[in-house]
Amino acid sequence: MEQKMFCYQCQETAGCKGCTMVGVCGKKPDVAAMQDLLMYVTKGLSAVTTALRGEGKTVSAEINHLITLNLFTTITNANFDRESIEARIRATLDAKSELLGRLADGAALPEAALWDGSGDWQAKAKTVGVLSTQNEDIRSLRELITYGLKGLSAYSKHANALLQDDGEVDSFLQRALAATLDDTLSADDLVALVMETGKYGVQGMALLDKANTAAYGNPEITRVNLGVRNNPGILVSGHDLRDLEMLLEQTQGTGVDVYTHSEMLPAHYYPAFKKYPNFVGNYGNAWWKQKEEFEAFHGPILMTTNCIVPPRDSYKDRLYTTGAAGYPGCTHIPGGIGEKKDFSALIEQAKTCPPPKELESGEIVGGFAHAQVMALADQVVAAVKGGAIRKFVVMAGCDGRAKSREYYTEFARALPKDTVILTAGCAKYKYNKLPLGEIGGIPRVLDAGQCNDSYSLAVIALKLKEAFGLDDINDLPIVYDIAWYEQKAVIVLLALLYLGVRNIHLGPTLPAFLSPNVANVLVEKFGIAGIGTVEEDMELFFGPQA
Known part of the structure; x- marks a missing residue:
């Protein structure tokens, strides 16, 4: 049967291989095609902006914001409206046409930078999607970078909404997008770009953290x-x-x-x-x-x-x-x-509507972003040194529909009573309403916020490393058991790898866009692994269970 589309950017992708007839998310083939085309013209525009910067010319904030919003529009479950996506393609083509007129030398530009939007868009989309890169490993690395950049675009977009920009992040995002069109780059070149994406992921997270806290204050319990x-x-x-x-x-x-x-x-x-x-x-x-x-x-x-x-x-x-x-x-x-x-x-x-139907009652506690946790640092360090807290377990990331995600609820239930969960993102809904109790007044689920707030978990780890006088972040009593779903989780993963964090366990499945060779690089260089059963992972993280 001829495939009508191809998308494998999220964890739910069909058969952990790719959605080919309709997206598991509900995305139709015509919408998928226009998202592919929007990514193509956005990469082309990024090649132009990168060339302009190479000539010492400025790129406006409006163009930066256009590119950022384009990427955000293609994130899983964001936009199913073909007309609005087509409008963004037209706006991008118009912006690209204007910028090409400012460029002194366009000889090295890729085809995506020169395409003027003529012809059948659906037919064009079929030639520029994910599978247009023939080499499996190069394709895998290009998509890993692209999905990381989509996650980075989300951080930038939210910071931009609060009138905060980082020109370095914008410049890198566009340079990296353009690089995914460059057939001269080797797999090693792209691996280096993956790590650089993680570096700018940290910078983008810091920008959003600054924007949110400047506007609304530091989160509090x-x-x-x-x-x-x-x-x-x-x-x-x-x-x-x-x-x-x-x-x-x-x-x-x-x-x-x-x-x-x-x-x-x-x-x-x-x-x-x-x-x-x-x-x-x-x-x-x-x-x-x-x-x-x-x-x-x-x-x-x-x-x-x-x-x-x-x-x-x-x-x-x-x-x-x-x-x-x-x-x-x-x-x-x-x-x-x-x-x-x-x-x-x-x-x-x-x-004109009746009040909401009550689904539940009671309260839940949150607000443990980095400033709040650091305010409790002495209490936390004392609890660790005194043996009350044996380990922290980072269970950040995403929730989803798959039955296999019940693992995270059962894992939280099975955790030893002297462990504390650090979380951010909607993965917390798998366990944030469980009666897990406290340790010396410290709740056993410390919620730092949205997936956008995963920066807090990195800052907390770095501050604890300093508080304990450690040389290596991996010597901390922290294990990583992270659930992923979409592209913001990808940039969080790349940011953690850039910060030197090893032995991250990722589930409920490893990304379909990782080719066997690329997955092996992540395993060998960073200790990335999937999840096992709750019993197997309890023994792996905490030793034989009584």
Whole structure:
């Protein structure tokens, strides 16, 4: 049977090989083709901007933001709307045409930089997708870099929304994208670029951390309500804190409550958001449960970024998108960087809806980003030196639908009572509501925030290394058992590798885009491994179990 598409950028990819007829995420072949074409023209534009910088010419912030948003648009579960993707292709072609006119010497530019958009786009897309790179190892390395850059684009986009930019990160992202078109680069060259991607991943994470904390303060230990009130509500999912801030400002005095969902939960940890009396709590769980949870919520839902599950008709008219997100038939709220978005449509619709159906009650505790954990450093170090805490277990990353992910719930349950989980990302929903207790007043699940906040886990590890006077980060009492799903998890992995972290266990499966040879490099150089059974991994990490 002839394949209609090819995509293997996420963990759920069909058969751990690739989606060829329709995406497991719900992405249709025509949308997949336009995403491939958007990546192609974005790489072409990046080749032009890189050449311009080589001639000592400047590239505007608007072009940097265009490229960043293009990449973010193609992240798993972000945008299913073919028309909006085609509009981005046209905007990119227009920008590229203008910049080509500024370039003194374009002789070395690749074909992607010169293509003017003529001809049949669907036919063109078939020639420029992932499989257009014939050599399996070169393809694997190019995609590893590209997916890392997509993750990096997410950090940059959220920082840009808060008017923070890093020209070095933008320049590197574009140079690396252009390099994936360069057939003269060897596998060794690309491996070096993989590590450089990790370096700039750390820098991009630091930029977003600075942007978030400058705007909203350092996250602090917070008890988050899981119940509901008897008012109509708006549910906010995704990752963009600036979108949430604008919505909270516009809902004041309207009688409409605002709840977070999935990756937006950590917004409650920031001091700046605590001033809003209608910011009620968190509703539901990880992204993949949204069909049932969005139906039960009754009010409008705002998707600020990726993690869209194709909606049921029962709530499709209540699902709104903004930023990089999009879904056909759902209203998109426009607004660029520095612009005020108008959320009045959601607010007016919310007023006509019944209050949310209560799914659960009680509270969960979070807010353990690096500043808060460092405030507890003496207590933490004393607990380790005194034997109360034997090890920390980094269980960051993503959640997902696969039954195999129940491993992470059972692993958390089975952990020795003298261990503490460090987490960030929606992977926490596998265990953040388990009664795991505390150690000397320190909760056994320390939630640093969104997947975007994984920087905190790196900072915590580096600070603990300093506190214990160690020379090697791998001598810390920390083990890494990370779940992955999409491209932000890829940049987190590359950032950890750049920082020298070894022996990371990755699951529930290793990425399909790693060829056997590339996977072997990661295993031999960095000790990357998959997960086993809970029993096997308990013995591996903690020795024979009683």
